[in-house]
Amino acid sequence: MKIKIDLFSDTGTRPSSEMRKMMAEAEVGDEQLMEDPSVNRLTKMAAQILDKEEAIYLPSGLMANQISFAVHCNPGDEIIMDHTAHPIHYEGGATAVISGASINRLSGTHGIFSVKQFEEAVRTKDYHDPQTKLLSIEQTSNLGGGTIWPIELINKLTKRAHQLGLKTHMDGARLFNAVAKTNIKASEYAKNFDSIWFDLSKGLGAPVGSVLAGSSQFINKARYWKQRLGGAMRQAGIIAAGGIYALENNLERLKEDNQNAKILAEGLANIPTVEINLEKVESNIVIFKVKNKDSKELAEALLKDGLRVSVLHDKLRAVTHLDLTRKDILEAVEIFNKHLR
Ligand SMILES: Cc1ncc(COP(=O)(O)O)c(C=O)c1O
Numbered sequence: 001m002k003i004k005i006d007l008f009s010d011t012g013t014r015p016s017s018e019m020r021k022m023m024a025e026a027e028v029g030d031e032q033l034m035e036d037p038s039v040n041r042l043t044k045m046a047a048q049i050l051d052k053e054e055a056i057y058l059p060s061g062l063m064a065n066q067i068s069f070a071v072h073c074n075p076g077d078e079i080i081m082d083h084t085a086h087p088i089h090y091e092g093g094a095t096a097v098i099s100g101a102s103i104n105r106l107s108g109t110h111g112i113f114s115v116k117q118f119e120e121a122v123r124t125k126d127y128h129d130p131q132t133k134l135l136s137i138e139q140t141s142n143l144g145g146g147t148i149w150p151i152e153l154i155n156k157l158t159k160r161a162h163q164l165g166l167k168t169h170m171d172g173a174r175l176f177n178a179v180a181k182t183n184i185k186a187s188e189y190a191k192n193f194d195s196i197w198f199d200l201s202k203g204l205g206a207p208v209g210s211v212l213a214g215s216s217q218f219i220n221k222a223r224y225w226k227q228r229l230g231g232a233m234r235q236a237g238i239i240a241a242g243g244i245y246a247l248e249n250n251l252e253r254l255k256e257d258n259q260n261a262k263i264l265a266e267g268l269a270n271i272p273t274v275e276i277n278l279e280k281v282e283s284n285i286v287i288f289k290v291k292n293k294d295s296k297e298l299a300e301a302l303l304k305d306g307l308r309v310s311v312l313h314d315k316l317r318a319v320t321h322l323d324l325t326r327k328d329i330l331e332a333v334e335i336f337n338k339h340l341r
Pocket of ligand 1: 062138142174199201
């Protein structure tokens, strides 16, 4: 089956020829010995963008979450996050294996919970209770439908977490989609987080990698975990150069992805059987439900017309990204109309 328009995920983005050229010409060294100039340049750029003391290059976002949890928590401690969060659903149960922490899932709305919900979830210091160590939030919320945590709420939550003696972590897999939408600087979002990372391999278009940032003390501890997990690499400058290219060229254009998602969502909202909360389409993810249609069968039928989306139980998810043009999005709307009218 030939996929013409791939709305499955922004993880499928491919490096452009300009990015490939920069990768091919990258200066490299032994990353494990911290001697790779391109990796060092990338981590310096990331630390600067997030205004943190240091950053570390990792093969994946999953590893960035799990290393952060392992640094912040001991086995038996508890992490507070929304019930939709990535580590709960898509990290192979890694939190139980790597840090040994357990997860206290909050019932937020579209991936976002309140200060009150958070405060109620923090455990007492009674020895019967697991000890709450970490607040973790996802910017943007993936299963929440690309929703953006408002900066005021982030500031209140992180302040409260610190007052309560907890650490704070941001899974910023799509942080720059939020930045593109709100014009709030990444460093402003990052300000009150003890650890924060972003993915280079999603909307930013690099083939591999994430960068995790924090204090020098945090990054030093993260380095041990990176080594332990086999995440330390050798001539990784080849792939890191894709990340440098992305940070130099692909941040601004995320606005287009956000706008394309809005256009797609508006097209879907015009179809009477589609249930969608247009207001909650805030970045590049569109989650919707179709009345009286089995979501899996519908996805298969769309695929026959070259349109790929992902299935989330009874809903469908469509994600816009840099390999899709406005024309592709309008064509996708036409295909949806063909199948749903
Ligand atoms: C919110 C979120 N966190 C973490 C990850 C994991 O990132 P990676 O695929 O780079 O491991 C993803 C990937 O889709 C994600 O959407």
